[in-house]
Amino acid sequence: MQSLLLISALKFVAFVAVVLLTVIMLVYAERRVSAFIQNRLGPNRVGPWGLLQAIVDVVKLLLKEDVVPRNAYKPVHDLAPIISIAVALSTFAIIPFGNTINVYGHEVKLMIADVNVGILYLLSITSLGVYGVTLAGWSSNNKYSLLGGLRSSAQMISYELSMGLSIIGVLMVSGTLRLDQIVLQQTKYLWGWMPAWNFLLQPVAFITFVVAAFAETNRLPFDLPEAEPELVGGYHTEYSGLKFGLFFLAEYANMITAGAVITTLFLGGWHLPFAENLGLSPLMLSLLQVLTFCVKMFFVMMFFIVVRWTIPRFRYDQLMNIGWKLMLPLTLVNVLVTGLVLLLIQ
Amino acid sequence: MGHNGKMIRKKDLTFLQKSYIPEILKGMRQTIAEMFKPKFTFRYPEERFRPNPSFRGRPVLVQENEVERCVACGLCSRVCPALAIEVQASETELEKERYPIKFEINMVRCIFCGFCEEVCPEEAIVMSNEYELVFSSQEEALFGKDRLLKSAEELKPRLEFLRLNR
Numbered sequence: 001m002q003s004l005l006l007i008s009a010l011k012f013v014a015f016v017a018v019v020l021l022t023v024i025m026l027v028y029a030e031r032r033v034s035a036f037i038q039n040r041l042g043p044n045r046v047g048p049w050g051l052l053q054a055i056v057d058v059v060k061l062l063l064k065e066d067v068v069p070r071n072a073y074k075p076v077h078d079l080a081p082i083i084s085i086a087v088a089l090s091t092f093a094i095i096p097f098g099n100t101i102n103v104y105g106h107e108v109k110l111m112i113a114d115v116n117v118g119i120l121y122l123l124s125i126t127s128l129g130v131y132g133v134t135l136a137g138w139s140s141n142n143k144y145s146l147l148g149g150l151r152s153s154a155q156m157i158s159y160e161l162s163m164g165l166s167i168i169g170v171l172m173v174s175g176t177l178r179l180d181q182i183v184l185q186q187t188k189y190l191w192g193w194m195p196a197w198n199f200l201l202q203p204v205a206f207i208t209f210v211v212a213a214f215a216e217t218n219r220l221p222f223d224l225p226e227a228e229p230e231l232v233g234g235y236h237t238e239y240s241g242l243k244f245g246l247f248f249l250a251e252y253a254n255m256i257t258a259g260a261v262i263t264t265l266f267l268g269g270w271h272l273p274f275a276e277n278l279g280l281s282p283l284m285l286s287l288l289q290v291l292t293f294c295v296k297m298f299f300v301m302m303f304f305i306v307v308r309w310t311i312p313r314f315r316y317d318q319l320m321n322i323g324w325k326l327m328l329p330l331t332l333v334n335v336l337v338t339g340l341v342l343l344l345i346q
Numbered sequence: 347m348g349h350n351g352k353m354i355r356k357k358d359l360t361f362l363q364k365s366y367i368p369e370i371l372k373g374m375r376q377t378i379a380e381m382f383k384p385k386f387t388f389r390y391p392e393e394r395f396r397p398n399p400s401f402r403g404r405p406v407l408v409q410e411n412e413v414e415r416c417v418a419c420g421l422c423s424r425v426c427p428a429l430a431i432e433v434q435a436s437e438t439e440l441e442k443e444r445y446p447i448k449f450e451i452n453m454v455r456c457i458f459c460g461f462c463e464e465v466c467p468e469e470a471i472v473m474s475n476e477y478e479l480v481f482s483s484q485e486e487a488l489f490g491k492d493r494l495l496k497s498a499e500e501l502k503p504r505l506e507f508l509r510l511n512r
Contacts, residue, residue, distance in 0.1 A: 033381070039386045039387075307370070309377055310374050310376070
């Protein structure tokens, strides 16, 4: 029992450290990649190739004064960024980074919490993220912030629906809610050579889920809650210092979570095709699998970043049209077709 | 607008175009290709921008055989729209008979329009390729003859450019 607690605590500390470090690297990567896309050099002064730039930014934010507007509702104003960051970090608890490994006779699953409702936990926690943004917009007592908060609540609620429905397709194929089981399902092969990754089995669900993930993380084609040219920064206009930093961190942590969930649900998680035939020792194999997971996530993150610098923002009516008239019917049809095909196969 | 200048309406789009996906991939190919192109910006203090002869940097006085070409006619100070140039003439034993005993450009006022260079009958004042101008006081920004004189060899590219293009 005690060793179990210890292992959980160790995993927790390691995961939080890794996530925060990845957030910092992601901020750096975004700035550098965006610079390269615009034929600029980007941050290259602090540390080798500017790698420490994001850390310096965080230190700057820590040292800034925390300004609260006079007419803001202070308790909620303080609470909102905490909700955002807590939600962003806690979704990470159920992501399986690798297969079960054996350390000194203990079976260690490479995930913090093995929740049996798995994906439902994820959906419910991410839907709490709306509160952070909406409360921040409301408590700032600023029309731009309020508009940003309202937009974000409308957007997140609309897209959560298609997000949940696109996951149903995956759940029907794998027949379980546990994320580690879903990954294990994807380690099989179709016709002996094609890895049964869910994005091959469920292409429509994959596309709709990715689009919904963009909307949920407020990333660029759907960044209406922030929309700098219209809303002066949106819900975090009235935030400064560490509290702004928390929102900033939460945004990127959400992005990492989205990347991890996309990898887990659709891209085969830690599964590296045919690596189990290489004859490696179990420990080496699981290390390789963790590495595979990281590489897959890296590619998803790069996709997020490149999309941000490629596609212009949707208009608000377009956003709602896509959400309700395109994504929702598409996911519903996908669920129906998946059910029919599963029935026919049986 | 489409490729032939024809307006494309939403109803004219094919199904694939309406589905956004191939078009988004096209756009992403463009952005990714852009990543590997040469950069426009410099690692500034280490790498510096080397201007072409056509660049209008700070105005300087051309110095030939240890003497400035300027004959202190005062046209530059007359044409200067920012009233940045002050010239005081004096007499000399040399062939040109007149020279500026004081020639001062207030670099805080100068707008780098190049009118002084254009109006000069002697090609005595030209725009150099120097663009790094930093002052910590108003007095420091008053460039006298000591800081304005520059040898004709150094300014050769600009002088040649002016001969060809004026």
